[in-house]
Each structure stands twice: as structure tokens, then as C-alpha cells.
Amino acid sequence: MLSTMQDEPLSLATLLKYASTFQGESRVSTWTGSGVRTMTYREMGAEAARLANALRGFG
8 A cells, every 4th residue: 555655555564674773773662472572673683584484485
């Protein structure tokens, strides 16, 4: 879905790429069920890329 001010579709991949590029040192916290995990957007983007590549390898 495109908004009136977007050049490309809004997706999780787009949001992660933007956040890791422009807000890379900002921190994000995630509830894991047993505690809070904290990392930078850049670290989260790198982990998401590793996961995407692994999934791509499975076809």
C-alpha cells in the first residue's frame, strides 16, 4: 500500500532499512517473555538480514 508521501510500499523490510540507516545508534527494546532485550537499530537490522538470508537459502 502506498501513502501519498511514499515512494515505495510500506513493509517491515523498508522500516528496518530506514531505521538502521538513519537511526542506527538509537536503541530498541523487545519483550522476550522472560525479560527485555535491548539492541541498536543497526544491530537489529543486521540480525534481520541474517534471518532473511537463511530463509532465502531454504527457498
